[in-house]
Amino acid sequence: EDVKKQQAVKSSDPYSSDPERHPVLHINNLKPFNAEPPPEILSDSYITPSAFFFKRNHLPVPKVDPASYQLHVEGLPGGVLTLSLEDLKTKFSKHTVTATLQCAGNRRSEMNKVKQVKGLNWGIAAISNATWSGAKLRDVLLAAGYGPDVAQWACHVQFEGLDKDVTGTTYGASIPLKKAVSEEGDVLLAYEMNGEELPADHGFPVRVVVPGTVGARNVKWLGKIIVSAEESSSHWQQNDYKGFSPGTDWDTVDFKSAPAIQELPIQSAVTTPADGAVVDRSAEEVTVKGYAWSGGGREVVRVDVSLDGGKTWQVAQLRTSDKGQAPEPSPPPGQAWAWKLWEVTAPLPAEAQELEIVCKAVDNSYNMQPDTVPPIWNLRGVLSNAWHRVKVKIREDENEE
Amino acid sequence: EDVKKQQAVKSSDPYSSDPERHPVLHINNLKPFNAEPPPEILSDSYITPSAFFFKRNHLPVPKVDPASYQLHVEGLPGGVLTLSLEDLKTKFSKHTVTATLQCAGNRRSEMNKVKQVKGLNWGIAAISNATWSGAKLRDVLLAAGYGPDVAQWACHVQFEGLDKDVTGTTYGASIPLKKAVSEEGDVLLAYEMNGEELPADHGFPVRVVVPGTVGARNVKWLGKIIVSAEESSSHWQQNDYKGFSPGTDWDTVDFKSAPAIQELPIQSAVTTPADGAVVDRSAEEVTVKGYAWSGGGREVVRVDVSLDGGKTWQVAQLRTSDKGQAPEPSPPPGQAWAWKLWEVTAPLPAEAQELEIVCKAVDNSYNMQPDTVPPIWNLRGVLSNAWHRVKVKIREDENEE
Numbered sequence: 001e002d003v004k005k006q007q008a009v010k011s012s013d014p015y016s017s018d019p020e021r022h023p024v025l026h027i028n029n030l031k032p033f034n035a036e037p038p039p040e041i042l043s044d045s046y047i048t049p050s051a052f053f054f055k056r057n058h059l060p061v062p063k064v065d066p067a068s069y070q071l072h073v074e075g076l077p078g079g080v081l082t083l084s085l086e087d088l089k090t091k092f093s094k095h096t097v098t099a100t101l102q103c104a105g106n107r108r109s110e111m112n113k114v115k116q117v118k119g120l121n122w123g124i125a126a127i128s129n130a131t132w133s134g135a136k137l138r139d140v141l142l143a144a145g146y147g148p149d150v151a152q153w154a155c156h157v158q159f160e161g162l163d164k165d166v167t168g169t170t171y172g173a174s175i176p177l178k179k180a181v182s183e184e185g186d187v188l189l190a191y192e193m194n195g196e197e198l199p200a201d202h203g204f205p206v207r208v209v210v211p212g213t214v215g216a217r218n219v220k221w222l223g224k225i226i227v228s229a230e231e232s233s234s235h236w237q238q239n240d241y242k243g244f245s246p247g248t249d250w251d252t253v254d255f256k257s258a259p260a261i262q263e264l265p266i267q268s269a270v271t272t273p274a275d276g277a278v279v280d281r282s283a284e285e286v287t288v289k290g291y292a293w294s295g296g297g298r299e300v301v302r303v304d305v306s307l308d309g310g311k312t313w314q315v316a317q318l319r320t321s322d323k324g325q326a327p328e329p330s331p332p333p334g335q336a337w338a339w340k341l342w343e344v345t346a347p348l349p350a351e352a353q354e355l356e357i358v359c360k361a362v363d364n365s366y367n368m369q370p371d372t373v374p375p376i377w378n379l380r381g382v383l384s385n386a387w388h389r390v391k392v393k394i395r396e397d398e399n400e401e
Numbered sequence: 402e403d404v405k406k407q408q409a410v411k412s413s414d415p416y417s418s419d420p421e422r423h424p425v426l427h428i429n430n431l432k433p434f435n436a437e438p439p440p441e442i443l444s445d446s447y448i449t450p451s452a453f454f455f456k457r458n459h460l461p462v463p464k465v466d467p468a469s470y471q472l473h474v475e476g477l478p479g480g481v482l483t484l485s486l487e488d489l490k491t492k493f494s495k496h497t498v499t500a501t502l503q504c505a506g507n508r509r510s511e512m513n514k515v516k517q518v519k520g521l522n523w524g525i526a527a528i529s530n531a532t533w534s535g536a537k538l539r540d541v542l543l544a545a546g547y548g549p550d551v552a553q554w555a556c557h558v559q560f561e562g563l564d565k566d567v568t569g570t571t572y573g574a575s576i577p578l579k580k581a582v583s584e585e586g587d588v589l590l591a592y593e594m595n596g597e598e599l600p601a602d603h604g605f606p607v608r609v610v611v612p613g614t615v616g617a618r619n620v621k622w623l624g625k626i627i628v629s630a631e632e633s634s635s636h637w638q639q640n641d642y643k644g645f646s647p648g649t650d651w652d653t654v655d656f657k658s659a660p661a662i663q664e665l666p667i668q669s670a671v672t673t674p675a676d677g678a679v680v681d682r683s684a685e686e687v688t689v690k691g692y693a694w695s696g697g698g699r700e701v702v703r704v705d706v707s708l709d710g711g712k713t714w715q716v717a718q719l720r721t722s723d724k725g726q727a728p729e730p731s732p733p734p735g736q737a738w739a740w741k742l743w744e745v746t747a748p749l750p751a752e753a754q755e756l757e758i759v760c761k762a763v764d765n766s767y768n769m770q771p772d773t774v775p776p777i778w779n780l781r782g783v784l785s786n787a788w789h790r791v792k793v794k795i796r797e798d799e800n801e802e
């Protein structure tokens with residue numbers, strides 16, 4: 001079905017040069033392409049293979065010739081600095097960061113069940129983890145003339161993509177200057193993902209990676225960087241990607257009243273078993289797996305798992321590498337950019353016929369996930385981070401003796 | 402009653418030189434002194450007057466002679482630096498920061514209602530806001546020989562108070578070196594509170610103020626600063642002030658498994674009306690007031706208030722100054738150290754005989770408060786930040802025509 005949808009792309013439209021995608025992806029929207037992997041793939045490997053990494057495009061994938069690619073850096077005292085891909089790779093040290101990216105709309109489908117929201121109906125897998133390599137944005141800004149005097153008037157760094165709509169408007173977003181120039185902010189102009197050149201869907205040849213910050217600010221197919229006093233004036237910075245009270249509707253919403261989403265809140269979900277799965281009583285135990293992550297470099301310090309809908313809780317095992325590999329060293333405080341995978345194996349409760357599995361994570365600021373969806377419901381369906389709940393049936397053995 | 406308790410302090414005991422306190426304070430413990438103001442006082446003024454600021458002492462208040470006071474700074478290449486109070490005031494620039502301090506045990510009484518915890522039974526007022534003036538810890542560390550090379554081996558800055566138990570053990574705590582030396586961390590060695598010298602209960606002559614960080618690390622009556630590879634070995638850093646899963650009890654707890662609390666999570670509470678208050682139907686409307694604050698310099702961006710137990714929500718007005726005064730300018734990102742007071746005036750619902758008022762706050766990382774207490778219950782009763790709930794009766798007018 002999904003493969004057929006992909007083949008339906010006609011060469012007459014702006015999406016005709018979009019790349020091929022892995023058929024296992026669940027497509028939420030074909031044009032622009034938005035897709036997430038099956039959840040259990042996420043907990044299969046600490047680093048998500050690029051083919052399975054969730055894809056969230058706002059516009060057609062631009063075809064960029066790496067030989068003629070130019071990145072323009074504007075707004076600094078030295079005038080415009082223009083860099084080729086070769087410049088980026090050779091004039092600046094290469095840094096590698098393992099960072100989880102999450103779409104603001106991850107788990108939106110749970111909000112849709114409460115009341116319809118506007119947006120793509122993401123499941124729990126609009127989040128993935130990769131290693132990214134490239135130049136530090138800080139180093140590029142310094143080379144372009146950034147100095148402490150600039151911080152007197154500038155507050156933001158804007159990014160423009162090379163992806164355009166039919167009117168020629170490009171995708172755009174901005175981040176706080178402080179994050180962009182901080183030594184510990186680890187913002188990259190990445191030209192590699194998981195040790196290979198960036199795939200077309202992930203921003204070839206260069207994207208911004210803003211660790212700890214919502215996916216939408218990690219601008220792909222980067223064309224321009226602008227240091228400025230103001231945030232990006234783009235639709236996605238001003239009139240989208242903001243959170244509101246559950247009482248705010250499309251008649252009353254004032255987008256100016258809420259800050260643009262940057263750092264994301266504490267998040268976790270159960271990747272396996274799937275909702276509606278069946279386990280046999282004879283298995284005697286159940287293994288529950290999932291992911292947990294928090295924005296702003298806050299480290300996940302604990303995941304609590306319940307099999308009884310939240311009445312009793314046990315603490316999951318966390319890991320920061322693939323099984324059999326040494327765990328990554330603990331990151332410095334405020335630089336925990338990557339998720340933790342977690343796992344619990346527990347005996348099947350003797351009395352239960354059904355399990356209601358729930359997970360909730362805690363970060364090192366001891367922020368917790370909210371219990372339920374309705375009080376965090378918002379008209380765009382972003383920031384959906386209530387406890388994740390999965391129901392599993394226990395099948396009694398038929399031939400008991 | 403509380404006054405009598407205070408007079409009962411005999412001069413034979415180590416608490417005999419404790420200062421006098423304002424009689425309006427609600428005393429949770431007399432020796433050491435722990436007390437909080439009536440909640441409505443908190444929302445009366447943006448800056449909490451020092452006499453009403455919550456007091457949380459772990460030990461007797463030490464009597465310190467300001468003329469002979471010495472502060473020792475240890476662990477840096479230059480050897481020990483010793484500073485007098487005069488040195489602190491004259492050799493370093495004076496900085497002023499408005500910062501909210503909150504006890505880790507604020508709102509513990511709500512956890513006690515779920516299941517008994519160990520600790521003082523704080524209500525909702527173990528939080529207050531003041532202006533603090535003093536030298537920047539960063540400047541003192543630089544003067545004592547701190548340089549980037551130190552960050553190669555050091556990770557923490559320890560503080561020792563001059564307050565001692567009967568064995569001579571002093572109060573102690575530590576914070577991450579990164580916070581201590583950061584330009585934006587705003588950590589002060591404060592010698593003034595609200596424009597006057599520090600009161601005895603708040604650390605005279607010098608205390609540490611660590612904005613955005615749990616009260617317990619804001620060491621009072623500061624005697625020693627130690628730059629080190631390790632956290633403080635004190636009881637309060639190692640075996641207290643940590644959060645655990647609700648399933649963890651005193652038989653299973655492993656204090657090494659949880660990080661010491663530093664930044665606190667998003668918090669808010671209703672200061673007025675009080676739980677159990679009565680409003681007259683003829684009043685036609687109700688005004689609800691409270692406070693909201695988040696740790697780590699995260700700014701409160703919204704407070705949602707419900708009058709129907711959380712079914713419907715409205716957005717409160719926030720303020721960052723006293724009424725009639727100009728609001729403080731918006732802090733730079735990551736430096737929102739002070740709380741916001743908030744207020745909602747709403748018509749009394751026609752049908753209701755009782756209101757269940759609920760508040761929940763959101764910070765600029767879009768972290769939200771958890772809905773309920775039991776899933777965040779922990780054996781020490783810290784980090785109690787579920788939605789705050791207050792029940793109010795509506796009295797119908799007796800002489801209706």
Ligand SMILES: [Mo]
Pocket residue numbers: 056102103104105215216
């Ligand atoms: Mo997104």
Ligand SMILES: [Mo]
Pocket residue numbers: 457503504505506616617
């Ligand atoms: Mo505390």
